[in-house]
Amino acid sequence: MIDEVDAALLALLSEDTLPGTDIQVAFDAPTKEWTARRTAPTVNLFLYDIQEDMSLRQEGSAVEYDEDGAVVAEHDAPRYFSLSYLVTAWTSRPQDEHRILSILLAGLVRHDVLPPARLTGTLAGLGLPVSMSIAVPPVRDRGLADIWTAVGGNLKPSLDLVVLAPLAGSRVRAAAAVTDGLRLHASDAYTGADESRRLNLPDVPAEDPAAALGVPRERELPAERRRRGGGSRPVGPRR
Template identity: 90%
Template sequence: MIDEVDAALMALLSEETLPGTDVQVAFDAPTKEWTARRTAPTVNLFLYDIQEDVSLRQEGSAAEYDDDGAVVAEHAAPRWFSLSYLVTAWTNRPQDEHRILSVLLAGLVRHDVLPPARLTGTLAGLGLPVAMSIAVPPARDRGLADIWTAVGGNLKPSLDLVVVAPLASGRVRAAAAVTDGLRLHTSDAHTGGGESRRLRLPDVPAEDPAAAIGVPRERELPAERRRRGGGSRPIGSRP
């Protein structure tokens, strides 16, 4: 799921926010070593935090159907995770970096979710919205300055990008569809003879009103059983 979010962000920035420019997009930790190796204008998205959003956790499952409408599998409800990115611009002049950050902010603030056309893999298969926010103060008590201290880099202007993406849970295969009828065994109280048959709805014309509601036709008993009185009687009737 994480790599699919990376791919969606890469496509969004390269093809929509920064098209026709020579600005590269990277996902590296902004360490001093990485800064020394950089040779071109770069927008860096450093994934610095991954946490489950427990407020979105759900119970139950969703059914998966085949082309005939039969249930073939059940999926547990997906779990949702917040992916936090530190977005920075890297050039040789601070003014150029500020200009790139301004373009990024204007482009990303238009989207409350990652565009569905940018989603691939399991994210596209789930068909669920992938929320995103830009430059919103983090809910937890941790400043972005702590991140720079952790990676050993120099503090510089940045945007906090948060993507809330679903992670597909396990796929549970459903039991095979029931295609056989119920078996009914009857015995005659007088003779002790028995009969076993498999009950099925009879084939009836489509225009039959009973067929439309799934009611089977009455089935006439054999003549021999009618003579012996082996058939069933309505409740409350006398012999």
């Protein structure tokens, strides 16, 4: 799911927000070593925090049907995670960096959700909105200055981008539909003959109402057993 959010953001910035420019998009940690290797104007999206939004956790499962309306699987409810990105611009002049940040802010603030056309993989398959916010004060106690200290870089103007993305729950396939009827195995107490047959008899005449309702017909007893009084007599030791 995280790589799918990265891909959606990359497409959104490259094709919608910064089209026709030579500005690169990266997802590296903005360390001093990375800054020294940079050779072109760059927008960097550093994923610095991943946390589950517990207020959106749901219980239960959803049922998946096929084209014929049969149940094929059950899915646990998706769980939502906040992905926080530190967005910075890198050029040789601060004025150019401010201009790029202004373009990013104007472009991203128009989107409350990632455009569905940019979603791929499981995010596209779920069909759920992937919300996003830009430059909203973080609800956590940790400030962005602490992030710069952690990565060993120099403090720069930045935008805090938060994407709330669903993670697909586990999928349990349903058991295959039963297409074969119950098989009945019987043994004749008088002759010792065995018989095995299915209860859902094929090609039942339409005038047989019991069979039309799926009720199996009773097997006709042999003539010899009818003369003896039927097959309901208990079998026991002879006296």
